[in-house]
Amino acid sequence: MSSSTPILFTHYGDDWIRGSERCLLDLLSHLDRKRFTPYLWCNSPVMARAAEALQVHVTQQAFPVLLGWQAPRFDWRGYRQLLRSGRALIEQHAIKLLHANSGAPCQWLVPLARQHKLPLLAHLHARYLLRDRCTLRLSAVDLAVGVSQPVLAGLLADGMRESRLQVVPNGIDVKRLEKQPVQDMRALLHLPSTTPLLATLGSLIERKGVDILVEALRQLHADGLAAHLLVIGEGPERAALESLAHRLGLHDYVHFLGESAVPLGILRGGVDVLVSGAREEVFGLALAEGSCAGLPVVAPRVGGIAEVIEHGHSGVLVPTNDSGALAQAIAQLLRNPTLAKQMGKTGRQRVLQCFTASTNAQALQACYDRLLQAAPRADRGYDLACWRWAQRALQLRLTGNRVAEPWL
Known part of the structure; x- marks a missing residue:
């Protein structure tokens, strides 16, 4: 033209x-x-x-x-x-x-x-x-x-x-995202350097299934893994989710960070695994951002997630609405950091090749x-x-x- x-x-x-x-x-x-x-x-x-x-x-x-x-x-x-x-x-x-x-x-x-x-x-x-x-x-x-x-x-x-x-x-705009300053989340939250750290990114709405993640966190604690969960995002379900965390005795382990201008900086600041409990997700933009940060991803096999996260390569996909399966997959990665690191590396390569x-x-x-x-x-x-x-x-x-x- x-x-x-x-x-x-x-x-x-x-x-x-x-x-x-x-x-x-x-x-x-x-x-x-x-x-x-x-x-x-x-x-x-x-x-x-x-x-x-x-x-x-x-x-x-x-x-x-x-x-x-x-x-x-x-x-x-x-x-x-x-x-x-x-x-x-x-x-x-x-x-x-x-x-x-x-x-x-x-x-x-x-x-x-x-x-x-x-x-x-x-x-x-x-x-x-x-x-x-x-x-x-x-x-x-x-x-x-x-x-x-x-x-x-x-x-x-x-x-x-x-x-x-x-x-x-x-x-995703990799260059824009990677300009975000890295946030040392364990230091900011006054946590020991060995604390397992999970993160989820997205709107706090029922469809995103953050309540399922909180329940999975309870099961991780019962299994001896005292992980913390960072919730990055805001929405109408926040009060209900905070109440759920209190009822399960997890209020000191679930951190509601609200909307953030530096989400990738948070993910790159010591997070071990990016997690999702989505009940419906047609693509999974936040999951691609997690892979961009070099993180392994644990998410439900629903909607278009499997087009973004390759099961067994860049993450682990589990059945929908199954907090037990989520907890089991997260535990597998937390206990096998070599596997988690390889999945994160593979996921980042896939994002740079397919999802920029x-x-x-x-x-x-x-x-x-x-x-x-x-x-x-x-x-x-x-x-x-x-x-x-x-x-x-x-x-x-x-x-x-x-x-x-x-x-x-």
Whole structure:
């Protein structure tokens, strides 16, 4: 291409910088600005400021989602305003391609793509229920990029062609992370130098399964391993988790560090094993960061984790919701530091080869090239997920069984 191609990135999310936000910011940082000019349209002030710091032109406004999970669910006036704003941005910046950083923006980007004959890429960081795949019009995008295969399984089941589905693993900005100063955690917590130290990294929400880790820690103590657990992250479950640690007599062994600007510095500061109790995880960005720090990882075999952590090579994968299996795997590594060190080394090599931000950006830029060279698609209707949704709704109405169908 002879000139830089304008791309409109659209991000919908809470007002924080976590998984999908971090991924988009790393992509914007590594985008080849000689070939692509990014513009960001988002609803989060925090995200807007972070992108502006990267010299990205930002438009920030509220994003009402029709038929969403939060009120108002029928804000047609707000939806029409989004269409007007989108048209203005496309025309003002001569946009050539649309990139949605989650499923929600597709609801208004699909009609905009059709009107302006623009290719639309949906970058999906989570699984979507059948109901949401329909209301967000995910089957109408030109290319759905998932961070792991499980993310795309629903669209494939809807009948979306494999040629319009692609897995691009997340990447981490190794250089940025390794600039974080190393934190000597045993010294900071006044612990003996021989204390076994575990860490978990992520939001304190039920899905992350930190309660399962606390229970695993209790079992480690019963087995004679008086390990400490560092909990890096914040969230609505913190009070309940602190209460659980007190009830189990572990309040002196579980350290809630909150959000940290230097998570890799903490992991590199003497942690022995990175652990996860996740009940669901479509990729495992924090696990990749643990491997980047040279740590062995113990995690459940759920979602896309097995695409990041190789069982027996860079870590140990155990059954989901099994604190006993977690405790057993952690004990194995704590008692075999040679094995733990080798797994950490192997995991770091794998991250540097497969899961860097630059590798991720190159793969997505190849997707852009592919879409820009293809003819615009004419079929952007509700022909896939909505047909399945309607058929399933009719079937359930006839049978009267709605208990296990949360998407209806």
